[in-house]
Amino acid sequence: MEFVPSGKELSHFPFLKKAQDPIRSRFASLGTLLGTQKGHTLVSHAVVRIKEAVSQKKTRAPEVHDSPEDEIAAYALARIIVSCVNDKQLIDRLTRHEAERAYYFLVNEEEWNSRYVQDGGEYSRLWVAIADEMGIRITQDRMPFPDYVELVAPLHDDRYRLVNRRVERGVVAIDKNERYELLRERIRVLLRRDLPHRVPKEVCEQLAPKAAEIKKIYQEQMLRQFGKVEEGAFPPCMQALITALAAGTNLTHAGRFSLTAFLHNIGMNTTGIAELYARSPDFDVEKTMYQVEHITGRGGTGTEYTTPACAAMQTTGLCVHRNALCERVSHPLSYYKAKKSRIPRRLPVPENKGPQPNGNPDTSQKI
Known part of the structure; x- marks a missing residue:
């Protein structure tokens, strides 16, 4: 008999088809819904969901506060809002958050449905239903080689490397815990693959105030996260691009895009970024400012771009001078954050007040 998740379970895993179908029929017209009080309430819940995704303080136990239908609707609206913002890193944050949320409920669900034995192993029917919809073939303590290789490709934990597996x-x-971890990764990949949605322009216009609120919160959070620009923490690829500029070398389009997005993401303003290009042989103030504003989201489209990941940098030939830290990260921003955390904080230099009456310098200020 086909397994049918409860309303509670669907609210925990709102990406399931059985969760989405009732919402589509209930809210047939998104534009009409957004103009109602119910729509405003659901959008507010969606914004809270996005804020949780970008927050550095993660709640250890996600909770469901609303009815299953409202939780599922808030999940769907959160994805629509980030699609309107159209920032790749923000989308990544949300999809990772939703995958982590699903992982928590999978591991800690107390009210498992009836269990049954499949291929010599005991599983919850909920687990099997989710794995099946996510396209994972599950057997007792093992996984088909092609499925495994596809799932672990983005993971950097050494224990997942084939040389360390039987x-x-x-x-x-695989073991039981890894089963859950691999399903979490599969959920993340599939949720990310569907974004950004092609949201009608009029819907994004209705959501513009909330999208602007999210964008501002996210930018402030990024600035707090990266703090003052520290060139000594730049990854080798970005240092190479800046060195090339200083030498008067023309950068490729991919190089300009990657460097501009990186500098913007770590908090450098548009004027500071444009000044770096002044040594370029083909430097043109108006053209440079146009390109910088376009990449940083201050141009006509309002789309803010994120630094390409290491894999993309390799594809465009911009990944150079790799070092040990490069091997442990998958994104230039992750490198910058990790390297910056290792740089000792500069303590304030005491003001030199000149010789004191006894002829000795002032040592009253403690550092």
């Missing part, structure tokens, strides 16, 4: 007859050995 592979036999086309299957890879």
Whole structure:
């Protein structure tokens, strides 16, 4: 008999088809819904969901405060709002948050449905239903080799490397906890693959105030996270681009885009970014400012771009001078954050007040 998740379970896993179908029929016209009080309430709940995704203080136990239908609707609206903002890193944050949320409920769900034995192992029917919809073939303590390789490709934990796994007859050995972790990664990938949605312009216009609020909160959070620009913490790829500029070398389009997005993401203003390009042989003030404003979201489209990941930098030939830290990260911003945390904080220099009456310098100020 087909397994049917409860309303509570659907609110925990709102990306399931059985969760989405009733919402589509209930809210047939999104534009009409947004003009109602109910729509305003659901949008507010969606904004809270996004704020939780970008917050550095993660709640250890996600909670469901509303009815299952409202929770599912808030989930869908959150994805629509970030699609209107159209910032790649913000979208990544939300999809990772939703995957982590699903992982928590999978691991800690107390009211498992009836269990059954499949291929010699005991599973909850909910787990099997989710894995099946996510396209994961599950067996007892093992996974088909092609499925495993696809799932672990973005993961950097050494224990997932094939050299550290037992592979036999086309299957890879896994344990129970890893089963949940791999499903979490699969959920993240599939949720990310669907974004950004193609949201009608009029809907984004209705959501513009909330989108602007989210964008401001996210930018402030990014600035708090990265703090003052510290060039000594730049990854080798960005240092190479800046060195090339200083030498009067023309950068490729991919190089200009990557450097501009990186500098913007870590908090440098548009004027400061444009000044870096002044040594370029083909420097043109108006053209440079136009390009910088376009990449940083201050141009006509309002789309704010994120630094390309390391994989994309490799594809465009911009990944150079890799070092040990590069091997442990997958994004230039992750490198910058990790490297900056290792740089000792500069303590304030005491003001020199000149010789004191006894002829000795002032040592009253404690550092």
